[in-house]
Amino acid sequence: MVTGSQQSPTVKGTILSGMRPTGRLHLGNYLGALENWVALQQEYRCIYTVVDIHALTTIESPKDVAEIQPNIHEMVLDWLAAGVDPERCILFVQSQVPEVMTLHTLLSMVTPLGWLLRVPTFKEKVRQMDETEESVNYGLVGYPVLQTADIVLYKADTVPVGQDQLPHLELAREIVRRFNHRFGDTFPEPQAKLTEAPLIVGLDGRQKMSKSLDNHIELAATPEETTRRVLTAFTDPQRVTRDIPGRPEVCNVYSLHKLFSPPDEVGTVYEECTTAARGCVDCKRHLAANINKYLEPLRERRQEYQQRPGYVKEVLEDGGKKARVIAQQTIGEVYEKMGLV
Numbered sequence: 001m002v003t004g005s006q007q008s009p010t011v012k013g014t015i016l017s018g019m020r021p022t023g024r025l026h027l028g029n030y031l032g033a034l035e036n037w038v039a040l041q042q043e044y045r046c047i048y049t050v051v052d053i054h055a056l057t058t059i060e061s062p063k064d065v066a067e068i069q070p071n072i073h074e075m076v077l078d079w080l081a082a083g084v085d086p087e088r089c090i091l092f093v094q095s096q097v098p099e100v101m102t103l104h105t106l107l108s109m110v111t112p113l114g115w116l117l118r119v120p121t122f123k124e125k126v127r128q129m130d131e132t133e134e135s136v137n138y139g140l141v142g143y144p145v146l147q148t149a150d151i152v153l154y155k156a157d158t159v160p161v162g163q164d165q166l167p168h169l170e171l172a173r174e175i176v177r178r179f180n181h182r183f184g185d186t187f188p189e190p191q192a193k194l195t196e197a198p199l200i201v202g203l204d205g206r207q208k209m210s211k212s213l214d215n216h217i218e219l220a221a222t223p224e225e226t227t228r229r230v231l232t233a234f235t236d237p238q239r240v241t242r243d244i245p246g247r248p249e250v251c252n253v254y255s256l257h258k259l260f261s262p263p264d265e266v267g268t269v270y271e272e273c274t275t276a277a278r279g280c281v282d283c284k285r286h287l288a289a290n291i292n293k294y295l296e297p298l299r300e301r302r303q304e305y306q307q308r309p310g311y312v313k314e315v316l317e318d319g320g321k322k323a324r325v326i327a328q329q330t331i332g333e334v335y336e337k338m339g340l341v
């Protein structure tokens with residue numbers, strides 16, 4: 001049984017953050033968000049959600065639909081394995097608190113269409129989906145309104161974001177300002193908490209680590225699988241034979257060493273690479289061993305949670321109940337403010 005959340009008496013505020021149900025997470029997700037989530041739970045009241053309704057905006061086939069539930073399970077296992085603590089945080093699935101859809105509709109009454117069409121990520125998504133602004137589904141246009149509803153339904157005042165997500169948060173703030181101006185003070189304006197996560201380049205050495213590009217290393221991969229994948233990593237393209245000194249500064253294997261190897265070993269890698277004293281295969285094996293060491297405690301915890309059937313479901317149901325209590329209070333207040341009761 002999952003028990004009530006423990007909050008520090010000096011809690012700084014309420015954080016809301018979410019992830020789309022993409023299944024098992026990778027190193028980029030860990031260093032880009034999850035590690036930060038674990039740290040934030042020490043100081044804030046944290047509400048973390050699996051944003052499955054957002055995932056529906058880009059779903060294309062029954063196969064995608066069939067993957068949602070297993071993906072939620074696998075992803076939340078990674079959250080727990082990383083140290084996100086259901087005793088401190090509220091963890092739940094977005095669609096299990098239907099009040100968010102009500103609030104989405106109500107907030108859309110104060111959101112000009114022009115604001116949504118100007119969002120840079122909207123235009124980018126339309127291009128990626130090979131659609132036009134006229135043919136794209138309405139859910140995608142309203143994505144930032146649903147994001148705003150996600151945040152303000154729980155009166156969250158702080159949202160951890162990367163630099164690229166700042167325009168979304170600014171839009172949420174504008175929607176909140178408009179709502180408060182028209183209907184009276186109801187929601188806090190959410191503040192950005194900028195996360196300075198390193199950009200994790202994938203094994204192809206060119207693009208951000210991403211599952212869709214298949215250039216990633218899953219947190220839950222076996223040590224053997226991790227080694228196999230690291231051995232495929234691109235290195236310094238000029239180092240075509242072992243006797244040519246390498247250039248660590250252009251090699252992504254070296255960037256990954258800086259993240260996962262102890263500082264003295266990073267120094268050795270640099271020295272031995274630039275003097276051709278080490279080959280790239282040995283260098284990658286060395287990196288894989290250090291990534292495996294780094295992930296070992298997380299993988300052990302994951303195994304433990306995996307051996308507790310029903311635990312993830314229990315955590316999410318428990319979190320959903322807590323989230324719903326807050327959501328219903330907010331919707332009650334919104335109905336009053338908007339003259340609906």
Ligand code: SF4
Pocket residue numbers: 235236239246247248251252253254269272273274278279280281283284
């Ligand atoms: S030795 Fe290591 S750091 Fe140098 S180019 Fe090869 S993989 Fe990269």
